[in-house]
Structure formats: structure tokens, C-alpha cells
Amino acid sequence: MSGQYAVNLQNVTKRYNEIVAVNNINLTINTGEIFALLGPNGSGKSTTLKMLMGLVQPTAGDVTVLGIDVDKDAVAIKRQVGYVPESPNVYEFLTGIEYLDFIADIYGISAAEKQQRINEYLKALQLEGREGDMINSYSDGMKKKISLISAFLHKPKLLILDEPLNALDPRSARIVKDYLHSLKAQGVTTILSTHVLEIAEAVCDRIGIMYQGNILALGTMSELRQMSKMESSGLEDIFLKLTGTGDLKPVVEELLK
């Protein structure tokens, strides 16, 4: 089972006092799949992703990542996972290169590999020339690039990316999308959370739509179209219909008053 599934969540619930952030979800993500988790703000996406990393402990249920129980050996999972949080809060007192050097050492990458990979990524994401500057002078987009490089650097088997393309320029966003596809061919699993539905539609094999802590719909684009009975619609219309926020006209009219 562990070879087939990169991620397996069984009856997982997360409560914060009276608030149910994630409500008894079951989810399996196949190895080598690019999976998107969609949902409105506060739907439980980030909490679910954090549970995969062992950052948030489920109130109930089992979480297995790469065949390892998160509760039993979180460090073993972290060695094989690349994670990008929604907000790129990195050590701002380090330079870009020092930060990547730090990450490479944490993952035990050899000096020769470290040198080759860091230089390649810096060049690809156009950070050359600024890598010696302290990160506190970077724009949000540059910080995001540094976060993405730090997630790719150790060649992880699983990528967990929370809003990975936020703040990226179109060229870098395209590179990241193409790169994710190439990694898929190498058997790397990617789970990403995004609000940009075009990205999910273009990049992902399967899509899960979360709403109020539940998974409302799960499947490929064509499966979602069938489920919503919107055969010729795009993901945006399906998403709005499934999350019960489809009829937005009155809201807009109210704003115009």
C-alpha cells in the first residue's frame, strides 16, 4: 500500500476547541500524482497540509505519509518532503545563499551537490546577483523563490506546497509549473493548495475541494464536471457551485449600491 499511496488520511479530524477545522476526512493521494486542494478561506486546507508534516496533530484519525505514520517518525517523513508554507517567513538576517546553504546542510546534501543544485536553481529563478543580499531586502516574490528552492533542493519524494505560485512573476511561475510536471515523471508526488483555479486545472491530475472542514468533491476535472452536472464548465464555476457560493450577482449588486 505504501508504494501506491504517497499520502493516506483515514478518518482524520482536527478540532481547535469548539471549531472543527477538519471533519473526519478520508483521502489518498497516489505516488507521482499532482494533487490540488482547493477551498475557500478557512476551509481546512492549510490545516490538512500541516497535519501531513506533523506540524499539527490530528484530534482523531491516522495520517500516513510515504508509508510512515506521522505520529511515529515525523523526522523520517521530513527528510523526504519539501514544504513551502503560505507565508514565506524565512530567516531574514541570512542572505539568500546562506539560507539555501543552511537548508542543504540540514538535509545533509554533499558540498559538490549543494554547489551544483544551488547555482542551477538561482539561475533558473533569476536570483543571480541578489543571492548575497540579506533576505530582509527581498520582495515577497523573491522570498517565495527562495522558499521554493529550499523545498526542491534535497530532491524530495513528496512536495507539499501551500500557494506555491503566489507573488511569482509569470516566467518563474511557468518554470515552477513545468518543473512540477517533470518531477511527476520522476515519481515525485506534489500536493498543492491554491486559490488560483486556473493553476489547479492546468497542472493537477486530481482535485479535492474542501469546504468547512469536509471534502466536498474529489476527482479529475472530468469527474468533477460530471459530479456537478456542469459538463462544459471550467473549474471556477464548478467550485462556486459545489461550495454553495455560485450566485454572486446579488453580492456584487449590493456592493455597487
Next chain:
Amino acid sequence: MNWKTVLYLLRVERKSGRLIRGVKATKYKENKLTAYWPYWVAAIIGILGGLLADFIAGEIYADPQAVSFLPPLDSAAATFFVTMPTLVLLFSIVLSMLQQIQLSGVKATTQVMYWLPITWKEQTTASILANLLGFPLAITIGVAAGLITFAALSSVYLFGWAVATALIMFAAAFLGSATTEIIRVLQTRFVGAVYKSSGKAAVWIRFAGSLIFFVIFYVLYFALTQGFNTFIQGLSAFQSTIWFVPFVWPALTLFYFIGNSVAFGALFLGLSVAFIAGLLYLAIYLNERFGLYEPPAIKVQTSGVYAPKTGLLGKLGFSSVEAALIRKDIRAFTRRRELIGVFITPIVFIILPISQSLGSGAGVPEVSLMFSAMLFLFPASLMATTMGNMLIGEEGIAVWRIYTSPITPKNYVKAKLAFLTAMSVLVGVVTGIVAVLFYNPSIKFIVVGFIEAMFLTAAVGPIELAIGFKGADFTVSRRPRMIRQEWALISLVVCGLAGLAVLAPLLPYAAALVIPDFFLSLTAQSLTDLILPLAISGVIAAVIAAVFYRININSAKELFRKAEN
């Protein structure tokens, strides 16, 4: 100027300054009693001080002999009153500047107003008033409460002047706050220009500059608090001779009015008002000119193809994870302004004894011995104390990086303790060398002093790290706190007790040096006499270190397990 806008800004500034840590924002409800504690605590201390002063003055002036050579009470008290505005002004500037140094550089908290319809007049006024409502107002309330209580119990004459002094102190506090605002703007602009022109050296210039800045204000603070009586007497006699310095004009207003020189009093009152208005306009002008200034990026390395370096830490037996964590912390403590402050303690510990020993105590063997002991024992252990309890919380909002990385609790604790111990030992060596150079202690003293400093560091470091785990505060805005206040207080008590336990076997020998007759049998003739107490001291330190190492490993496990829950 829209005063409503000023009021809104003021509320936000003050509230962000007193946000209670560890409280979920959704449940956050401010308790007025705790939110305004500096004011009522200052008022209570002031009232108690006033009552005590009244009691002491009553006892002194009840003695007919004392009355014959002392000035009348009203006159003595009035002399004291006239120094208060300048004193409040100095305290306001020093304490506000120390607070400013520690403010977070998080742009989001300060830049919101750039795109809101707020004028620089409103922003500057709100900033000055917010500053005023911090330490300056608390000091003013404390001193005013003391003076008014004392005066109310003494005479109607003094009561009137006490109220007038309170009003002038408030004006002096405003003056201090406006001055802080001006220094802050100029400092940002000046420092930015220096960084720009200094290239790769900028990071070290910033380190040295921050240290100098800290030292100046800490030494000023110690000078104000430690030599308080001398300072008051000196200030009283001195300020009328420096009448041309605008900062003493509020005090001179009071001085001349109390001395019945109404014309001069009115003149200095007018000059004070004009000076305050001038400073306010200067602050607004500087903010208009430099307020939007974006400091240049600090370039630490030149660009080009990246080539990793083989580090010394790996050769010393640290794993790549541990070495990476240590290198990160070294950079944090030499680059982050709020962390550079930990180096102040040893510097102040070098400056203060030396400056004091150059005075009255110079040449007295007991005094030299005491200062040598201070330099050997305290800086290293205080470094371990201040650094240890910050080492976890300093990760700040980037702590997710630790949670998500394959770092084991053992890696983490080992790296933190190694860094902490190395820095403390380094400080111990430097201050030990200073002690040897300045006080020329015996070889026996040097050996024992150094060994005990290391034992203290070995015991205090793990304790402080354990406290750092328990009381870690990862919030960075408005200023990074790193350790919750209650844990910072607990750490002082626990480390004091641990220090006493480690030093206990040697304390009788230390006492014998000061009172030889009483502890004659314990006078150590040679180093060999001290081997047993040193060994016992070492065992105590080792036991403390081992116990707290285990505690730290468990705390790290707990920290990683709980992560963002």
C-alpha cells in the same frame, strides 16, 4: 491636522506595544488593569516614596541640632523639585531610545500608514504621543505622585510647587519623546547611508554601531540610576550655568518662578514652549524628508558562482545539521539588532568596574579583588543567562523551518548548547584577560576564577535553555520578545540559586580573603588547598548540567511534537 486620525493612530501604536503574548487573537480581550499597569504601579511607588520621604524629613527636622545647619525644609524640597524636569527628560530619552533599539524591523507594522490618507503631521504627532505614553508618562506619574504626596503632607507652599513641577515634568517628557523621534529618523537615514557606502563591511559596521549605541545608552542609564544622589546635587547646581542649552529651559522656568523671578520664569516658559514647538516641527520635517526612506539592501557576499566552504564545526565533530544550526545562530546574534544586545552585559561589566576603580576605590586590594572576581565570574555566566533564555524564542516566525526540517531534538539541543557555551567561554576569556591586565590578580586567583566561570557557565547554560524552551515567545511584532516576562524573572531566580550552589564550596575561602580573622582556618595558602572545593563545585555543576540536558531533550521533543497546535 485631523486629531481624530492622531487619536486612532495613537490607539493602534499603544495597543500594539502592550499586546499580551500567548493569547489567541480571536479570544483577545484587554484587561484595563493589566494593560495600564506601568501607570498605576508608578503611582503607587511614587506615593510610597512620598510617604517615606515625608517620614524621613520629619525625623531629620525633628532634631533641633540638625535644623540649625540644614536649610529650611521648603527650600531644600524646592531645590530638589527644580531638578526633576531635567531628570525626567533624561530618563525619557534614555529609556525610549533603549526601547526603540529593540523594536522590530517588520515593515508591515509601520508602512500601513504610507498608503492611508494620513499626513506626516498626524503620523509624527501620534508617534511622539505614543512614545510619551510609554516610559516617559510612567516616570512622570511616579515622580509627580511622590512629590505631590510629600508636598501635601508638608506645606501648602510646597503643594503648589509640586503641582507646577508635575506639569513642567510632563512638558519635559514630551520634549524627551520628540527628541527620541528625531534621533530615530536621523539614525535610520544616517545608518542607511553608511550601509550603502560600506558595501560588504556593512554587516560588521552594523554590529559595531549597534553595540556602541547600546553601550552609550546603557552607561547613561547606569550613570543616572547608580549615582542618583550625586547626580541630583550636581544637576541642581549645574543647570542654571548651562541656561543656553534648551533642554534645561523647562527646569529653569520652575527654578526662576520658585525663586520669585517672575520675569525670567516667564521668559524661560516662553522659550520652552517655542523649543517644544520647534522640535515638533523639526520631527515633522525630518519625517517628511526621510520618513519614506527605504534602507539599502545589505550585501554580505559578492555575487557569482556559489561555492560551499568546509566549516571548522564539522571538524570539531558536529553533524551537518548541528553545524548549520550553530552557523545560523552566530549570524543571528551578530546581525539582528535586538539580539546584539546580549553582548552589552559583558561590555558594561568591563566598563563599570574599571570606571569605578579609577575613582575612590583605586589601589585598595580588597576592591581590586572584588572587581577581578566580578570580571571573572559574572560576564560569562550572565552571557549564558541572557543568551540561553532567548535561544529558542529568537527563531521567531521562521520557527516553522525548524518544525518542518529533519532535525532531531538531540541535534537541536546540542547545537544550541554548543553555541551558548562557546560564546560564554569566549566572553569569560576576554573579561578574564581584562581583569588580569587591570587588577593583576595572583595566579591562584586567575586559575580558580577561570575554572569557576566555566563551571558556572556549564550549569547556567542548560538551565537557561530549559527556561527558553518553557517560556519561548515566537512573536516578532512589534518587537521580538523571545522569552515571556514571567519566565525571564524565573530564570534570574533559578540561575541565581544554581550559581550559589556551584560557588558554595568556595564561598568560605572567598570570605576568608575579605575577613581573614574570622575564617583563618580556611585561608587557602596555595592552589592545592582549593582542589577539593573546586572538585565539589565541578561535580555540582556537572550534575546540574546533566539533569538539565535531559530536561532540554524532552522539552525539544515536546516543542517539535506540539509545533503549531
